[in-house]
Amino acid sequence: MDQIIRKHWTSLLGVLFIVAAFVTLFKYTIDQGWINDYMKIGFGLLTGTGLCVAGLALTRRAISLAAVQIILGLGACILYATFSFAGIYYELWSPMTVLIGMTAVTAGASAFAYRFDSRLLMNIALAGGLLSPLLMQPITDQVFTLFLYLLVINSAFFYLSIAKNWTELRIHAFIGTWIVYAVYFVHFNPPTEGIWSMPFRYALAAFVFYLIGFLLSSWKSNRCFDGWNLYLSLANGVLFGCWAVFILYGELHYAYVLTFIGLVYLITGAVIRRLIGKIDVSSMSHALVGLLMLLLAATHVGSGMDVKPLINVYVWGGIAGVLAVVGQARRWVSMTVTSLVIWFAVGCYWFAVTWDTPRGEWFGTFIPFLNWGAMAWVLLAVIGFYYSIEAAKSNESMMSHTLAILAHLIVGGLLTVQIMSVFEEYFSGSSGQLLQLTLSVSWGIYALLLFLWGAYRRQSLFRWFGTGVLLLVAIKAMFLDLSGEVVLYKVLVLLVLGGISFLITWVNGKWAGEKAADVNVQESQDGA
Structure with missing residues (x-):
């Protein structure tokens, strides 16, 4: 494909210029009132169909396939622009009419591309199909028709992308569709009240479509789930997450959105793991992203x-x-x-x-x-x-x-x-001083337990740690706890701490004696 782009990128750019000029002319005639809407639609259908018929007729002659693809692609683009005008810019056609027309044009272009490996044709048609609604920017809210339009384009181009392994088709369709979504959200500023608003439904539909599409694409590509399919699948989650959080702001805490995405990606990682029979980069990446989303959501559990x-x-x-x-x-x-x-x-x-x-x-x-x-x-x-x-x-x-x-x-x-x-x-x-004395006793007992554990495990580390705790307790008891009037409690605490200290001394002596005995036994064994 790189060679085709390098050779024909100027032709592709020229087609886009023509489509832009065609759309601009449509909009200009509206402002000037030169011809009525139905005449514009007829002119668009006639021009687009004529170019397609001409391209098909030229396939029988000794003309380069690239030229034929450019002519057919230009015809498909003009037809797409006409459908955008009739069904999206103005509600002149019903959504079903637009769906039928889009399906017919897309199916024809796809069949020709599949038969003759016309990769350039599909790239031109896709560029024109996505550019037309962007340039139209209608004044009435025909979003349902728009997303039917995008569904047809994405379905056909994803199919060809998978069947022919033309990676750029699914990349361009993915990027273009999310751009169209962003532009129309800003342009229409649709109402987002409620959790199940239409903008959220469309974003969710796009997320699910691309998630399944990239999985199928990877499955058909010799079960290769990494590369562009992996990158775009992860980017799909990021885009959906951003839009969902923005749309549901004030309606639903974003922790729920993160939880949903996290569960979806964990399940996707498990599905990939099941399909290929091992843990690879893709399954691990999806699982880690899902886990990260769940962790981020978990930080908000119990908020407030x-x-x-x-x-x-x-x-x-x-x-x-x-x-x-x-x-x-x-x-x-x-x-x-x-x-x-x-x-x-x-x-x-x-x-x-x-x-x-x-x-x-x-x-x-x-x-x-x-x-x-x-x-x-x-x-x-x-x-x-x-x-x-x-x-x-x-x-x-x-x-x-x-x-x-x-x-x-x-x-x-x-x-x-x-x-x-x-x-x-x-x-x-009770007074706060009594609490402090009680803490001193408990910490002293804990120091004793550390000494006993060190003796039992024969590890001097715990003896040193217990010594540190005991010293801190001594400093606290003699310089902090002795201020006040609870004399009897002080005496009792000091006696207890003294007893603990003597007990620790006994533990130390016993531990040292056992250690010396072990050394003597070892030396006698070495001497023997």
Whole structure:
């Protein structure tokens, strides 16, 4: 086709100039009132039909096929312009009349092109067919007729594009149709009240038509779903999404549009995967685009609700968990890394917003550590420990330890928030200092648990982490919690923290003794 374009692009441009002149003359005669509308229609039909008959007659003579195609293409363009004038610019013909006339001309041109491989003819006819309504820009709203007109053109040209593998026909039809849609939307400024308005229906019809068309095109092209078919299929979703969001603005939240497109592309990816029997670029691209749309839509679930942050954590935390499991099962590093990034971002987000987020009570009753807020912490912690365990299996000790520490920080956040909620719910009349003392004790106990875990797993990392927590608790207890008047509580807290410290010392000594014994056993075995 590149060779044909290089050789005959000036002829194609000349045809477009003639069509533009013909359309301009039509519109000028309207303004001047020289001849009536039916005479114009007759003149257009006579001229277009005459050129087509002349082109067919010349096929029997020793004239180049390119010249014949140009003449036939020019005749088809003039007929298309006449149909546009009669059925779209003025409602002189009914939509059924336009449909019959368009079908006849398009079928004739398609049959000739199929028989003689007249690629140039179809490109000229397509250019003229799309240019005519653009230049007409009618003064009355005959949009239904216009889209019948475009349906006939797209159906025929997509068929030839698939049958003859003439890629440029479907590319030009796709681009031209969406341009026509944009121009007529701006020109007519149609009403868009309600969810099921006519502009939305036409955009949806175009989206579905091209989605199916590109799938069929790929299937017929030796099941090759990549290349232009992939690019245009994705562009089709983008264009429809933009128009749908614009049209439905104020009627429907755009999250629903994204959800619809996401589901469609996920299903398309699954269909492609089924047809070719494997995961390729096209199926993966459609699936990823669908997943991205669903993720974007998920960020708006619960908009306007106080529990929106909690919903975000469940949605994105769940996504991170699923990606982590699938990534590990399939050994897809990119998916695992993506999951890790999402988990870390969600964790930071939850630490920032959890203080002002509702607790997520069950049946209106607050139960410590058994509420939706607590379960959000648990979800993030479980994912973190899962990462740590999988990293340890891969002998990535540094990564495993880092992830374990982050997971333990999440557990610390769980303890802190739940204790604060307990005081808010059941001890609302108590002083804030009592809450701080209670937090100090809980963190001290948590430091002890870290030491015990480190001794059990024989990992010094958790001992150091527990030491850090204990030091922070000591600083808090002695310099912050001691200000005030609740003396007995202070004494009790200090005694508890002292006991925890002595217990940690005992754990350390026992752990060091066991470690030394292991070393002696190893040395004796080496000596033997």
